[in-house]
Amino acid sequence: MKQQVAERMQGISAFYVMELLQRAKELERLGRDIIHMEIGEPDFPTPQGVIDAGRALLQTGEVKYTAAAGLPELRSCIADYYQQQYGVKLDARRVFITPGASGAFLLAFGISLNPGEQVMMSDPCYPCNDNFVRLFNGKTHFVDVDATTGYQLTADLIARHWHQASKGVLVASPSNPTGTLLGEGELQRAIDTVNDLGGCFYSDEIYHGLVYDQSAASALQFSDDVFVINSFSKYFGMTGWRIGWLVVPDGFVEAAEKLAQNIFISTPTHSQHAALASFTPENKAELERRRLEFKTRRDFLYENLLKLGFKIACKPEGAFYIYADCSAFTDNSFEFARSLLEQEGVAVTPGRDFGQHLADQHIRFAYTASVDRMAAALERLERFLCR
Amino acid sequence: MKQQVAERMQGISAFYVMELLQRAKELERLGRDIIHMEIGEPDFPTPQGVIDAGRALLQTGEVKYTAAAGLPELRSCIADYYQQQYGVKLDARRVFITPGASGAFLLAFGISLNPGEQVMMSDPCYPCNDNFVRLFNGKTHFVDVDATTGYQLTADLIARHWHQASKGVLVASPSNPTGTLLGEGELQRAIDTVNDLGGCFYSDEIYHGLVYDQSAASALQFSDDVFVINSFSKYFGMTGWRIGWLVVPDGFVEAAEKLAQNIFISTPTHSQHAALASFTPENKAELERRRLEFKTRRDFLYENLLKLGFKIACKPEGAFYIYADCSAFTDNSFEFARSLLEQEGVAVTPGRDFGQHLADQHIRFAYTASVDRMAAALERLERFLCR
Ligand SMILES: Cc1ncc(COP(=O)(O)O)c(C=O)c1O
Ligand SMILES: Cc1ncc(COP(=O)(O)O)c(C=O)c1O
Numbered sequence: 001m002k003q004q005v006a007e008r009m010q011g012i013s014a015f016y017v018m019e020l021l022q023r024a025k026e027l028e029r030l031g032r033d034i035i036h037m038e039i040g041e042p043d044f045p046t047p048q049g050v051i052d053a054g055r056a057l058l059q060t061g062e063v064k065y066t067a068a069a070g071l072p073e074l075r076s077c078i079a080d081y082y083q084q085q086y087g088v089k090l091d092a093r094r095v096f097i098t099p100g101a102s103g104a105f106l107l108a109f110g111i112s113l114n115p116g117e118q119v120m121m122s123d124p125c126y127p128c129n130d131n132f133v134r135l136f137n138g139k140t141h142f143v144d145v146d147a148t149t150g151y152q153l154t155a156d157l158i159a160r161h162w163h164q165a166s167k168g169v170l171v172a173s174p175s176n177p178t179g180t181l182l183g184e185g186e187l188q189r190a191i192d193t194v195n196d197l198g199g200c201f202y203s204d205e206i207y208h209g210l211v212y213d214q215s216a217a218s219a220l221q222f223s224d225d226v227f228v229i230n231s232f233s234k235y236f237g238m239t240g241w242r243i244g245w246l247v248v249p250d251g252f253v254e255a256a257e258k259l260a261q262n263i264f265i266s267t268p269t270h271s272q273h274a275a276l277a278s279f280t281p282e283n284k285a286e287l288e289r290r291r292l293e294f295k296t297r298r299d300f301l302y303e304n305l306l307k308l309g310f311k312i313a314c315k316p317e318g319a320f321y322i323y324a325d326c327s328a329f330t331d332n333s334f335e336f337a338r339s340l341l342e343q344e345g346v347a348v349t350p351g352r353d354f355g356q357h358l359a360d361q362h363i364r365f366a367y368t369a370s371v372d373r374m375a376a377a378l379e380r381l382e383r384f385l386c387r
Numbered sequence: 388m389k390q391q392v393a394e395r396m397q398g399i400s401a402f403y404v405m406e407l408l409q410r411a412k413e414l415e416r417l418g419r420d421i422i423h424m425e426i427g428e429p430d431f432p433t434p435q436g437v438i439d440a441g442r443a444l445l446q447t448g449e450v451k452y453t454a455a456a457g458l459p460e461l462r463s464c465i466a467d468y469y470q471q472q473y474g475v476k477l478d479a480r481r482v483f484i485t486p487g488a489s490g491a492f493l494l495a496f497g498i499s500l501n502p503g504e505q506v507m508m509s510d511p512c513y514p515c516n517d518n519f520v521r522l523f524n525g526k527t528h529f530v531d532v533d534a535t536t537g538y539q540l541t542a543d544l545i546a547r548h549w550h551q552a553s554k555g556v557l558v559a560s561p562s563n564p565t566g567t568l569l570g571e572g573e574l575q576r577a578i579d580t581v582n583d584l585g586g587c588f589y590s591d592e593i594y595h596g597l598v599y600d601q602s603a604a605s606a607l608q609f610s611d612d613v614f615v616i617n618s619f620s621k622y623f624g625m626t627g628w629r630i631g632w633l634v635v636p637d638g639f640v641e642a643a644e645k646l647a648q649n650i651f652i653s654t655p656t657h658s659q660h661a662a663l664a665s666f667t668p669e670n671k672a673e674l675e676r677r678r679l680e681f682k683t684r685r686d687f688l689y690e691n692l693l694k695l696g697f698k699i700a701c702k703p704e705g706a707f708y709i710y711a712d713c714s715a716f717t718d719n720s721f722e723f724a725r726s727l728l729e730q731e732g733v734a735v736t737p738g739r740d741f742g743q744h745l746a747d748q749h750i751r752f753a754y755t756a757s758v759d760r761m762a763a764a765l766e767r768l769e770r771f772l773c774r
Contacts, residue, residue: 002554002585003612006501006523009642012649045448054657058441061432063627099486099629102652106493114393115502115524131649136393137502137524167389198389225390240450240656242486242629255396262399262518265489268655269627270441 012131017349020337024347035377036369038347040176041239042320043368044290046274049283050238054274063269068261070097070245071272077279078245085208086218096246096256097267101206101231104246105132106263108227111248111255112200113138117167119202122153124323124354124362126176126204141166144357147313151178151323155189159197168200173216174207177354177364178323179298179316184217191222201226206244209235209287211318212295225249232271234319235287236278241271294320297367297374304378305365308385320367323351327361329385337363343387344380399518404736407724411734422764423756425734427563428626429707430755431677433661436670437625441661450656455648457484457632458659464666465632472595473605483633483643484654488593488618491633492519493650495614498635498642499587500525504554506589509540511710511741511749513563513591528553531744534700538565538710542576546584555587560603561594564741564751565710566685566703571604578609588613593631596622596674598705599682612636619658621706622674623665628658681707684754684761691765692752695772707754710738714748716772724750730774731767 017038024034045051057063069075072092079092098104105128113119115137121129123142130140143161145151158169171190173182182190187203194201203219203226219226231244248256260266277283301322302315311325330336334350341347351362367374404425411421432438444450456462459479466479485491492515500506502524508516510529517527530548532538545556558577560569569577574590581588590606590613606613618631635643647653664670688709689702698712717723721737728734738749754761 002504003587003636003638004499005639005642006497006499008501009498009645012642012645014641014645015648018648041452046450048448051445051448051450055442055445058438058445061435061438063433063438063625065428065626099655100652102650106650110393110522111396112391112393114395117389128649131646135497135646135650136522200390238450239452240653242651242653242655249390251390252392254401255392255399258396258399258401259518259522261402261405262515263489263493263522264629265487266627266629268486268629268658270657271655 008134008137011134015127016334016353020341020347024341027345032345034345034347035373035380036347037365037367037374037377038349039366039368041368042234042237042290044237046237046241047283047286049277049280050274053277054270057270057273066266066269066272068264068266069257070267074272074276077276081279082218082220086221088218088220090220090247093253094247094250096248096260097272098244098246099242099264099267100233101204101229101244102128103264103267104229104231104244107246107256107259108202108229108248109133109136109138110259110263111252112227113167116165118165119168119170120153120158120161120166121170122151123357124151124177124351124359126172127353129170138167139165142355146358150180150182150314151175152180152182152186153190154186155193158190158193162197166199168202169194170202170204172204172206174211174318176207176319177321177349178314179319179321180314181211181216181317187217187219188222191219191226195223195225202229203227204229206231206234207319210291210294210320212298213317216318220247232275232278236275237290238271238275241268241274243267243271243275294367297371298322300371301365301367301374308378308382322365322367323362324365325361326363331360333360333363340381340384344384346377346380395521395524398521402514403721403740407728407734411728414732419732421732421734422760422767423734424752424754424761424764425736426753426755428755429621429624429677431624433624433628434670434673436664436667437661440664441657444657444660453653453656453659455651455653456644457654461659461663464663468666469605469607473608475605475607477607477634480640481634481637483635483647484659485631485633486629486651486654487620488591488616488631489515490651490654491616491618491631494633494643494646495589495616495635496520496523496525497646497650498639499614500554503552505552506555506557507540507545507548507553508557509538510744511538511564511738511746513559514740516557525554526552529742537567537569537701538562539567539569539573540577541573542580545577545580549584553586555589556581557589557591559591559593561598561703561705563594563706564708564736565701566706566708567701568598568603568704574604574606575609578606578613582610582612589616590614591616593618593621594706597678597681597707599685600704603705607634619662619665623662624677625658625662628655628661630654630658630662681754684758685709687758688752688754688761695765695769709752709754710749711752712748713750718747720747720750727768727771731771733764733767
């Protein structure tokens with residue numbers, strides 16, 4: 001019987017948080033007040049300048065396919081952005097506009113990964129990573145990480161775990177779910193190590209911009225032979241617009257061009273025109289205000305979770321997540337999250353969405369809610385813990 | 388050396404028409420007037436009601452991720468649409484909103500196709516089909532078709548070519564590039580045949596609505612065990628919005644849900660809200676006016692190409708293409724297209740973009756230009772042929 005689900009789907013799981021999210025919505029329909037700290041998207045609306053640019057484009061009615069690689073002027077803006085942010089000279093030919101970082105992953109692995117090849121990544125990490133690899137019949141090689149390396153793969157870990165079937169290494173700095181950075185020196189050593197091994201280095205930089213104590217380094221500062229995945233979703237506040245980008249090494253430009261034509265045709269046109277307005281001084285000022293607000297929230301949530309008895313081995317330096325060890329209260333963080341939602345109406349994401357390593361001892365809090373709402377959540381949490 | 392382009396990319400080619408398109412743009416920059424009959428998208432702007440709905444959503448600033456499968460109300464609208472158009476009762480749970488029909492193909496093959504399995508399709512056909520199959524390390528089994536079967540795979544052809552490694556069959560009616568239909572009876576027989584063989588039936592119905600002499604049947608009229616790929620791009624005039632849909636058999640609902648979460652997160656939110664406005668009576672009336680305009684254009688172009696000496700073995704009944712045999716003038720349609728562009732500024736698509744079978748004897752004309760522009764193109768074409 002051939003009318004069967006493809007084998008790769010056996011290894012691809014739905015996000016556990018979806019179950020909680022659905023229950024949260026049910027409770028809301030029943031009139032309960034739910035505080036959402038599970039959601040991986042900014043609570044801010046898209047900045048007004050970007051909205052206005054999108055509306056202006058729609059006004060013309062001309063929402064036609066663009067070039068597969070994206071609007072030339074947007075690719076140039078992004079190349080310039082690397083110069084301003086990181087002092088990196090980047091040829092716009094290497095920049096591909098994609099439907100989110102999600103589309104960037106599709107493109108990056110589609111053009112580089114052969115069946116059976118392995119991509120190394122940390123456990124915990126962003127849950128979709130493994131599934132993109134599976135989509136192309138590759139294999140994920142998870143390496144357990146903990147606070148001793150800031151929950152990041154280091155050059156040393158990479159070298160120790162690299163083997164015959166390894167194709168490359170994926171890192172994300174700041175990381176989802178831990179919010180931790182790979183320091184500049186460590187990033188460079190990791191890239192050097194992978195380059196020496198002849199492998200592909202995939203750097204997910206989607207949380208760049210949302211960094212609070214120092215700035216994050218881009219992989220492009222240290223090598224041209226890297227894939228950089230980024231997006232307008234998080235820092236730029238454009239989740240639902242579905243727009244991101246991929247930077248590829250020179251030798252992959254032609255392949256990326258061909259594959260993008262075939263699988264995307266193009267990235268949403270109105271989103272591309274809107275994204276152009278992200279680089280104005282006004283918008284940058286607005287994004288900086290938001291960054292400072294996130295920093296305030298992080299400090300507030302971090303202090304208060306510690307007070308309640310959660311352990312947070314590494315103070316998160318970026319993104320909008322705190323990955324908290326709840327082992328003082330439970331050895332089953334999924335049940336913990338479920339009860340917290342039922343009893344107190346606070347929604348968080350269970351560790352098992354991000355891997356297996358110590359997953360049942362962790363939950364992820366997203367500070368995508370105001371300080372006031374988080375204060376209310378913390379009160380509820382305290383009551384919950386005292387039961 | 389692992390830092391190499393994935394092997395699948397060797398078989399994935401850029402569209403030949405891209406070369407012509409680039410040259411056309413160059414010529415335009417030099418001040419030449421180019422008549423575009425190569426482009427596979429409606430020349431009409433997106434209908435005003437849809438634009439307005441998109442603008443209204445942007446106004447709120449809340450362009451957040453939606454559920455991975457799409458807005459529930461849009462899935463319902465589409466399910467209802469099957470009732471109205473085809474008299475088919477369809478559970479909205481089986482409808483997945485995707486980034487274009489392109490996204491629908493990604494999802495359909497991602498959840499059903501194992502490495503090495505073969506998908507049967509006609510030569511000529513839409514060039515991306517084969518490349519979606521390659522993406523997942525499947526194999527395309529091309530079956531040559533000609534006018535005797537209306538350039539379509541029939542039950543008979545399917546049965547004759549089916550073998551051990553066959554996973555399923557992909558048809559498109561109306562077809563790109565030929566504009567021909569698979570008649571209702573033939574479609575039913577094809578589906579029955581594939582179902583009897585236990586295979587997957589993939590029906591690309593993106594040109595439904597753009598049919599001029601009779602209406603096209605949906606695969607869903609004959610079986611629930613089919614994948615239907617469709618889009619807001621063509622009939623609904625929303626190419627650049629990147630929104631389409633996939634209907635899956637019941638047994639694939641869970642897999643589609645999981646994969647969509649992982650590879651898309653969601654389909655552009657503003658596009659989904661805008662698409663909701665496609666189903667109003669005003670919009671339907673506007674789309675009907677456009678359909679009649681396309682019909683006029685088809686008749687005009689068809690008559691005149693015949694007069695010039697092109698052979699068109701099957702009068703196209705849908706889409707906005709005429710696949711014309713130019714063997715009276717050349718045995719290299721790509722060179723023909725190139726010279727036509729250089730000498731007369733008329734852009735068309737060479738047959739080799741759609742396969743190999745008699746490809747050098749065919750070019751595709753898209754009637755996505757007004758009758759006046761096409762009249763000018765025909766004059767130029769006549770002059771070109773008389774040289
Ligand atoms: C680490 C990471 N990478 C990539 C993505 C994909 O985001 P998008 O496709 O919206 O750009 C996310 C979204 O949550 C993420 O957390
Ligand atoms: C036959 C066919 N299928 C699918 C597509 C993909 O269109 P979209 O992704 O814009 O819906 C096209 C576009 O030209 C097509 O011609």
